[in-house]
Amino acid sequence: MITFENIDVVYPNGFKGLSNVNLQINKGEFVAIVGLSGAGKSTLIRTINGLVPFTSGTLTVGDDVVDPRSKAKLRRLRSRVGMIFQSFNLVTRISVLNNVLVGRSAETPTWRSLLGWYRAEDKELAFQSLERVGIVDKAYMRASSLSGGQQQRVAIARVLAQDPEVILADEPVASLDPPTAHKVMRDLRRIQQELGITTIVNMHHLDLARSYADRIIGMRAGEVVFDGPVEEATDAIIEEVYQRSLTAEDIVASDSATQGTVTSAAAQD
Amino acid sequence: MAITSGTSSHSTASHSPATHGASTLGATPRPEAPKPSGLVYLGLGGLAVVAFIIFWITGVSGNILLIPLGFVTLWAPLYPVIGLAVMLLTLLVCFRARTNTMGAFGALAFIIMSYWAGSTVNFTLLEIPERWSNVEPRLMAFLDPNWSYIWTVRDQWLITLSMAVVATLIGCAIGLVLAMFASPVSSPNKGVSQAIKAVNSVIRSIPDVGWALLFVAFIGGTAHGLGPMAGVLALLMFNIGIVAKLLSETIDSVNPGPVEAADAAGANLTQRNRLAILPQVLPGFVSYGLYVFELNIRASAALGIVGVGGIGSAMMLQLNRFAFENVAAILIALIIVVLLVDMFSMYIRRKLL
Incomplete structure (x- = not known):
């Protein structure tokens, strides 16, 4: 369970990233955060693992109180909280397997990381993670040789290798084409349901949020302005969050419509 | 042709320039290249003259340039005059090419710096022929390695x-x-x-x-x-x-x-x-x-x-x-x-x- 109590984030340049956020995210929930760019979605997500330090309030993840000032505590917290990024953030020059093993860092002695000499059980965990996203056969390929959708799945495997309680995903499908975006979202949804991992996803595509999440949080100007189950997030409500009417850019296109037409891309995946 | 959006019309035009405007090309008035400020160029010319005077005063070379004008013969120190000529010529070329003032200043600064640095260590290529007799036997030995x-x-x-x-x-x-x-x-x-x-x-x-x-x-x-x-x-x-x-x-x-x-x-x-x-x-x-x-x-x-x-x-x-x-x-x-x-x-x- 993740609890935000009166969380404020003020950036060093004085910009207010979050103001007075109060949230409670239950274990195993799949939450989508929607909002226009600059609304504070990324800040909210990055506050949870301390990549963005909050400036006031109390934040707890599970039983631990997040303390942005203690590097050691943050590292322990981050080992339990995995993160997925819009641009995948893989080290493209090394193999897929070594990228996944980056997720084992917190459990690996530093000397092993330095030598690249991983324990057999860590490697097995990495292989299992790759198996969950269906690209175990690519383990020894260079990460740069994979397609965008495959790279994002390597990133998901890296997170799974952490054996996390929480997965944070910051615009995970924003740089993917619609069919691949749906695939990656389905992977995330399946993993959340199979392993019971709390999953918090930022997105600007409303239709993806509605089809994969249990709950939607709407943000505007650093504040939570809507919080409720998917059924309650009607177009009218979201237009209220965005403060404008919905446009074609707010949706990715339907899953079934794209799956038939873009067969070549799907076959490649 | 059907123009649906800005990007598609652009790509069509770039693919087939001939169909797009064979008759219209050249009809649009060209914008004038921005003219560099004449005043700044005048100032740069002044800078060149100041540099010339400084070179003259601090110069140690005794080479004198004599300019016979018929009724009177002008004299000037050879190297500073060459430097001034190069500087003014550069400014002229820059002005004609409408180089912006920063570029012209850079060119001028380059000439002044290299003149100053060269004159400080008395660098001149003219001495090489004078010392040739000294160089020749060693060069010959170098050309015949063991x-x-x-x-x-x-x-x-x-x-x-x-x-x-x-x-x-x-x-x-x-x-x-x-x-x-x-x-x-x-x-x-x-x-x-x-x-x-x-x-x-x-x-x-x-x-x-x-x-x-x-x-x-x-x-x-x-x-x-x-x-x-x-x-x-x-x-x-x-x-x-x-x-x-x-x-x-x-x-x-x-x-x-x-x-x-x-x-x-x-x-x-x-x-x-x-x-x-x-x-x-x-x-x-x-x-x-x-x-x-x-x-x-x-x-x-x-x-x-x-x-x-x-x-x-x-x-x-x-x-x-x-x-x-x-x-x-x-x-x-x-x-x-x-x-x-x-x-x-x-x-x-x-x-x-």
């Missing part, structure tokens, strides 16, 4: 190569660690990064020959010769300085995404640097290593002058004996070795990148 001599100094070559290899390997290893601490991206905090950068600057401010002199003075010769030990240490410092500087700048510009991902996975600083930064800078690192190896071969020739052994010492010995045909042989061999090392490193680089 080929058989190359083989007799093979031990010295071996020392030079070994010195270069050892200094490159250890220097790169230390340089890598220093670079990791020096770049704010990979160092524990800003203070460490600033401190290491300062140390680095000190290391680089002493040239390789300077280091060699220091180490020769401190250590001197060893049982194995005049001072390969001092030579290796000198090259080592030289390499650390270069590798740490170049590599820390490469680390500065690394893709921050994987670094953030390693942080988010709970990696500590060492793990993050090893897993997310090192793979990204590895090609650069190898290429800098090959570069300093090449520099080491060349530098070891210069280091021979201060007596650290290797091929440089052999060359110095022959130079002192005025055996220019032997020096020429060594120089040619040096060129060949450097070329070979260069080709080798290019091959490795191509394989790696």
Whole structure:
């Protein structure tokens, strides 16, 4: 369970990233955060693992109180909280397997990381993670040789290798084409349901949020302005969050419509 | 043609320029190139005249230019007048080409600086013909190298190569660690990064020959010769300085995404640097290593002058004996070795990148 109590984030340049956020995210929930760019979605997500330090309030993840000032505590917290990024953030020059093993860092002695000499059980965990996203056969390929959708799945495997309680995903499908975006979202949804991992996803595509999440949080100007189950997030409500009417850019296109037409891309995946 | 949006009309136009506007091309009035300010150019001309006067006053050359005008003969100092002519000509060309004032100022500053620097050390190409008689016999000796001599100094070559290899390997290893601490991206905090950068600057401010002199003075010769030990240490410092500087700048510009991902996975600083930064800078690192190896071969020739052994010492010995045909042989061999090392490193680089 993740609890935000009166969380404020003020950036060093004085910009207010979050103001007075109060949230409670239950274990195993799949939450989508929607909002226009600059609304504070990324800040909210990055506050949870301390990549963005909050400036006031109390934040707890599970039983631990997040303390942005203690590097050691943050590292322990981050080992339990995995993160997925819009641009995948893989080290493209090394193999897929070594990228996944980056997720084992917190459990690996530093000397092993330095030598690249991983324990057999860590490697097995990495292989299992790759198996969950269906690209175990690519383990020894260079990460740069994979397609965008495959790279994002390597990133998901890296997170799974952490054996996390929480997965944070910051615009995970924003740089993917619609069919691949749906695939990656389905992977995330399946993993959340199979392993019971709390999953918090930022997105600007409303239709993806509605089809994969249990709950939607709407943000505007650093504040939570809507919080409720998917059924309650009607177009009218979201237009209220965005403060404008919905446009074609707010949706990715339907899953079934794209799956038939873009067969070549799907076959490649 | 159907124009649905800005981008599609643009792409159509670029694909078929002929259909788009064969009749209309050239009809649109061209915007005038912005005219540089005449006033600024006038000021630059004034600057040129001021520089001319300063050159005249501080000049030491006695060469005088006489300009006979019929009724009176003007005289002026030769070199400052040439300088003024070049400066004014440059300004004229810049003005005609409508160079912006900053560019014209740069050109002028270049001429003034090079004139000033050249005149300070009395640099002139005119003296070369005057000294030709001095140069000729030595040049002749150089053009007739003693080929058989190359083989007799093979031990010295071996020392030079070994010195270069050892200094490159250890220097790169230390340089890598220093670079990791020096770049704010990979160092524990800003203070460490600033401190290491300062140390680095000190290391680089002493040239390789300077280091060699220091180490020769401190250590001197060893049982194995005049001072390969001092030579290796000198090259080592030289390499650390270069590798740490170049590599820390490469680390500065690394893709921050994987670094953030390693942080988010709970990696500590060492793990993050090893897993997310090192793979990204590895090609650069190898290429800098090959570069300093090449520099080491060349530098070891210069280091021979201060007596650290290797091929440089052999060359110095022959130079002192005025055996220019032997020096020429060594120089040619040096060129060949450097070329070979260069080709080798290019091959490795191509394989790696």
